[in-house]
Amino acid sequence: MLGLRRLLAVSGHLGGRRAPAVAPAFAASSHSTLFVRALQILAQPGPVRLQKLSAPDAGIMELRLERPEAKNAIGKEMLQGLRSAIEEVEADATANVVLVASSVPKVFCAGADLKERRLMGPAEVRDFVNSLRSTFSSIEALSIPTIAVVEGAAFGGGLELALSCDLRICGKDAKFSLPETSLAIIPGAGGTQRLPRIVGRSRAKELIFTGRRFDAAEAVTMGVVNYCVPAGEAYQKALELAREINQKGPLAIKMAKKAINQGAEVDMTSALAVEEECYEQVLHTQDRLEGLAAFAEKRKPVYTGK
Structure with a gap:
């Protein structure tokens, strides 16, 4: 007011x-x-909208990019919206999985807002890129799974946003690229680190050095996306996956994500120690006992996250 x-x-x-x-x-x-x-x-709604799905999909949240006039280009306002949404998700104990999608037809995210960038000095650009990198790292560090829903263009920071998610689903018309070297810069929001971890160092170098675009079919072949579906159906496929995840033990999903993410960054001996630590976290839970009881009674388990 x-x-x-x-x-x-x-x-x-x-x-x-x-x-x-x-x-x-x-x-x-x-x-x-x-x-x-x-x-x-x-x-007027901001460029980022976060909403909870209602029963029977309670536990699933949607983070939507909504800046149609700029093809969801990431500017200061959208960046702040993303940060606020991430904080809200992490603080919500009822959230089990997040879909990251676009409300703009035929575009996921066109990357950074270059019109806004032209008005920034070097120090301001540095601060913005550092904040963007930190924000995408916060998405990656969420304790619950994230699924990127890509229809249309995912360029530059848009692809980096998708790469920070755990899973990626795309429509057949999706297009991807990290074109930053064409602008005499480099991917600065995690692209130089997450892409090689997904597709391998040599393939990542080729894509970043040339900045070339690649389509959905190649994205599947390289492992950039988990599934490619007919154009317009990526959200439905992502929702199906989210529903499957949502039915599993919430604490088990969190510990599985932690074990995989942390274990991948260390040697095998240390990684197995991480797995042991995560298993210990689910060993004394009500959900573990519920899972065994449901199996014995041939019924669906009802997990509470306790």
Whole structure:
């Protein structure tokens, strides 16, 4: 409401300023129109929307990119929206899996907002890229699984966003690239590190050195995406996977993710120690006993995350 008061104050309706003399009916109409406009401005959705799905899909969350005028290019506002959404997901004990999708037809994310970037000095660019890298690392570090839903273009930072997710599903018309070297820079939000871990060092070098685009079929072959489905059906496939994950023991899913992610960064002996530690976390849970009981009674388990 503070923002609304400011908008009204600017027009002379608040703050002690007097508006020009007008007929009472017109004044009332003008005031009403301004009030509605102010509400519309304040109510405009931001470029990132986070929502929970309702039963029977409770536990599944959707993070949606919604900046159609810029093909979901990542600017300061979207970056802040992403950070806020991630914090909200991590703080929600009922969340079991997150879908990262676009509400803009035929585009996942076109990358960084280059129009905004042109107005930044070197120090501001550095701060922005560091914050973007940190944000994508926060997505990767979420304790629950994340699934990127890619329809259309995933370029630059858009591909880096998808790579920070645990799983990636794309439509047949999806296009991918890390074109930063064409702009005399490098992928700076994790692309030089996550891509080679997925496709191998040599293939990643080729894609980054040339900046070339590759299609959905090649993305599947290289392992960039887990599944490629007909155009327009990526969300449905991702939702099916999310539903499967959502039925499993929540603590087990979290510990499996932790074991895989942390184990992949160390030697085998250390990795097996990580696995042992994670197994210990699920050993004394109510869910483990529920799983055994459900198996014996030939019924579906009802997990509570305890």
